[in-house]
Amino acid sequence: MPAPSADLSLLLRVRPRQLMLLALLDTQRNLGRAAAAMNISQPAATKLLLQLEDALDERLFERLARGMEPTAYGEVLIRYAKRVLTDFGGAREEMQALRSGLHGALRIGSVPGAVPELLTPALIEYRRRHPQVAVSVVVETSDVMLAQLGRGDVDLMLGRLTDGHSAEEFSCIPLLDELQVVVVGAGHPVLERASVTLEDMAQWSWVLQPPGSPQRVRFEAALREAGIHARLNITETASTIVTTALLEASDMAAVMPASLAAHYARLGVLRVLPLELPVRVPPVCLITRVDRALAPVAIHFRRLLAGEA
Template identity: 30%
Template sequence: MLNRANKLKLRDLRLIKAIAETGQLALAAERLAMTQPAASRMVSGIEQSIGAPVFERHPKGMTPTAVGKILARNAAGLLKGMDQTLADVQSAITGQSGAVRVGAVTGAAVGFVVPAIQKLKKTASGADIHVDVAPSDVLVEGLLGGEYDFVLSRIPAGTDPRQFQVRRGRVEVIRFLVRRDHPLAGPGPLKTADLAGWEWVAQGLRTPLRQAIEEAFVSRGIPLPDEIVNTSSLLVMFAYLGSTDAIAPTSREVAELVAPTSGASQLAALDLEDPIIINPYYHLISMKNQSLSPIAMQLHDLVYAALSGES
């Protein structure tokens, strides 16, 4: 019997389920867009394959036998699982579901990846999205190792850029975070010299942001701070700022998120009359010979649209 049952097809299971639910061959055939004679022949073929009656025929319709009840019950579960599988496959093909993993430096994650995910989720609620925030050298190493679909970072020195598909990023204007009641907090931009003598809490040495600030201070004849707390953690930075007079250089996107011009915040963002600019701070990078899944491509395009000012 088991060998014969292996001949059952999905359409057989759909018919068994429909007859069990309606109790009428004609109604089941209509539901499946079949003629009644064709449905009758299919039932006979099923019973021949099974080697046992599946339905009892009577003047008022058809009722499943003990075998038919087992088939109808399991057909419902199998068909539901198959329908969900097909829906998932279709969603993956159209980019409405699937997994995508992105890496980004802090400012890019806040300014571009998060808004892009919010847009994507409006049409692809089933997407499984992972976002890692890390320095550029870690992100590019992960991209090369297949950990990410794409990253928003710079290309570290010594890394061959020819293996990447690179969408050029935009320049980054550095802003300075302080606690809301800091002596420097107030209207109007500051002179770079106004930042001299204050403690810093900043990204570590050799990061593009740190290097740009140090070069700007040196070129303008302003002494670098004697006291610097080095951290890549925004949580550590914010906590330190809240209880000290330290200054934290950060990206424009991070400053706009935690210290908006309107709304209550424990932090304030300072601007300079002569801004310090990183040109450019990061790029949208993917592997040149690697195809992105539909969902990953959707997110990639949304990030790039924001990065290039198209959205």
């Protein structure tokens, strides 16, 4: 829907340098440092900010003795400024890709558990069909990835909606629902036992995802439901590489999606314990932003991914 004429008139008064200044002020919280980062004088930066505040008829920053703090209005416009700058950077990447003979850039986010069964086969086929697309993949937990998707740092993601995010913001298509399992290194002493329980494993150190991740929340709930209240010795990381390295080199344990655990078991790196883990997490979804249309390169990957699933 076209923007009202009043908004268009106001938008014409907003300059890219002002948006850049807002983004820098959000990180620097100091007008002098922000001006230096833009290679302009502090009076020039002050003028840019005052002109923007005058155009919007709102105070965007509070001038304090030791810096500047955004007002509620400033925080709204800072988010807009960052989206504009991120979108422009993405457009420049696609233009550079076209100049170098490619046909665009695709930025994918994924939780570790989606890599073996969803991302890998879809990405291999996508690269076969579209070898001229520049593809980058970021692997993180769902909460971190949703923030990146919201900022426009990735085009789409494989993960789960977490608390504070709703279907009004994101489109979520379920693709993979799988069990969580307990894994240890191939030489772990517990493998010598005929049977093992969750209570047995409480004595060992654990590698777990950071607090707030769906897997961690449900694992801790499972411990409480099993009557296990012992304080676990926990190392926190969202990195699968760190997790597997720690399991290989120690007697620690971890929780993994079944497909990811099976991948490392085939490589002889880890072993899955014959332990029924009462941990169910929501299915891995293909998540995109509702308010932002996908570029053609992302649309083709979404179709292929849904087909693979």
